[in-house]
Amino acid sequence: MKSRYIAMVVGGSVAMSTGLAALASQVPALSQQDRTSIWKSAKELFRPLPKAAPNPANPANPAKIELGKALYFDTRLSKGNTVSCNSCHNIASYGVDNLPTSQGHKGAFGGRNSPTVMNAGLLEPQFWDGRAKDVEAQAQGPIMNPVEMGMPHKDLALARIGSIDEYRALFRQAFPKEANPLTYENIANAIGAFERTLITPSRFDAYLKGNVKALNDQEARGLRTFVSTGCVTCHSGATLGGNQFFKFGLVNGPYSKYTGKPNSDAGRYDLTKKEEDRDVFRTPTLRNVERTYPYFHDGSVTDLGDAIRIMAKTQLGKDLNGQDVADIRAFLSTLTGQIPKEALVLPVLPKSGKATPLPDNS
């Protein structure tokens, strides 16, 4: 179900693509001065990704990261043994499932698009409505959510994990100073410690660190347009967004008029019941954005070009032309980074014990 707006912009983009080569050639190449000036501006507005995203309240150690990774891939943290963190935040596809909303316990679909876990350790707060302060607090949510992993209570999660010998040993190693390391909070702490390793440096980081040639002319133009259009207001820093709240439909709304999907979600308003929070969401990080389709809290838009146009219209009141969209898109593709090699190595999951509660699909 597409709105007239989408039909128009998509129509426009099809017309564009046939004339794109011609148009691109009409855009003059960047001068050395342009390139330097764009780079200097970028250095002010963005930062390279750090190597990791440490949390002093949850200090990492190798056993904790190993434990967290195993738990991340383990469906036994769901009531029916059918859903793991990785089901919706798939490491193989940049920490998302590329679905509008995700499938959870008993095949039900959730209400919001699964945000990427890549670089999420750098973001505060978590969730589209910001209801958790960090990845450790976030990880406690889905396990007990009835339409996600569906655990009826913490005790079942603890019984599942605590009945597995290998996990008990890993908890002792991961939390060596704790008398009773096996707690629900520590399940989430271990998962958080693993997630904090998921940093994805890209060509844009090489660029910010001084390699001005890491971006080609179109990408640099896209960066300039990204900044001059005002996208950078909400998408700056190392993660290009993810730490602030804004109304979706700030200048032109309601957003559903532009996305073409009915609005059944009032964002932070549903949490705070304050009118000023209606349709307010956390801005997403744009790191790996070309891989984390479909877009927006409801996954209503699949094409990145459409998402760029809609953002410019709803948030900034601007109608971008096809060349601008193509350039911004080219810039955003430089944010696609390397998934850490260690994270791509699957854990061999420990075997259940005699006392491990069986899958429950009720």
Added chain:
Amino acid sequence: MKSRYIAMVVGGSVAMSTGLAALASQVPALSQQDRTSIWKSAKELFRPLPKAAPNPANPANPAKIELGKALYFDTRLSKGNTVSCNSCHNIASYGVDNLPTSQGHKGAFGGRNSPTVMNAGLLEPQFWDGRAKDVEAQAQGPIMNPVEMGMPHKDLALARIGSIDEYRALFRQAFPKEANPLTYENIANAIGAFERTLITPSRFDAYLKGNVKALNDQEARGLRTFVSTGCVTCHSGATLGGNQFFKFGLVNGPYSKYTGKPNSDAGRYDLTKKEEDRDVFRTPTLRNVERTYPYFHDGSVTDLGDAIRIMAKTQLGKDLNGQDVADIRAFLSTLTGQIPKEALVLPVLPKSGKATPLPDNS
């Protein structure tokens, strides 16, 4: 829902475990002569796993294996983009999902337990009823099965995969001599080529190759009991089963009397409609059996000790004592092998194209 038989054997096993140490000490240690004789007998009945499971009709090359692995982990081969081969045959848990039966399209559960993909390349035929001759033929089945991946027709699978640039390039590399490499059969051929790399050598292979000390006394006794009881009749060779058909309940039946789960599955009879095929199933491989619970075609039994007792009773008419079960179980644990390191490295999945058909959860 457990039968009286299960209640009885489980009760027996609980009683056993308290006295197990005492019992074990009553079993005399094996003499050097015993050990040599068990090893010689094993050399006659079993074979070490080969390094790979090549198929001359589907010759492997690195691009084909890489393509097959990506497809294996890609949910876009399912109608709703929610199920991949790996969902039910999880590489992280020895090629199974450890569920009685598996969840597929729209959250539906299938009728039979998902057999392990580990070492499956060595098995002919495939499926519990043997309806496909090899892994290549097998891989064509679940994609189109309404309660598995749910693709309504081959064209949708081809449109999904064929609209992804990176896949098109990989198909050309994987099938260099074919003018039109992108076919439904080649999707399955690539997946099959990857699956043929999933060979899991274990301590038992070291034993068969001459290291008699690779098995301890209890494991060697278990091996002797496994052979003398008659288990070896159906579970021999390199894979310890997986290439023959037998009636489940051969000596004592119907099998549901022993497993405690009602029989709603007549095995090969449902395929052939021949009375002699009623309750006939392909024997499973016992490689990694301690990891591939729950057991039997309906996943009705979770504990390996229970499965050993039930098999001895239904197939061989024998009542094993607790020591025999413990010994056989110890032997079977030596079949838990190494998942190949390369298989544990997740592929980074290619991004969808503009023309890629969207997830369809209808």
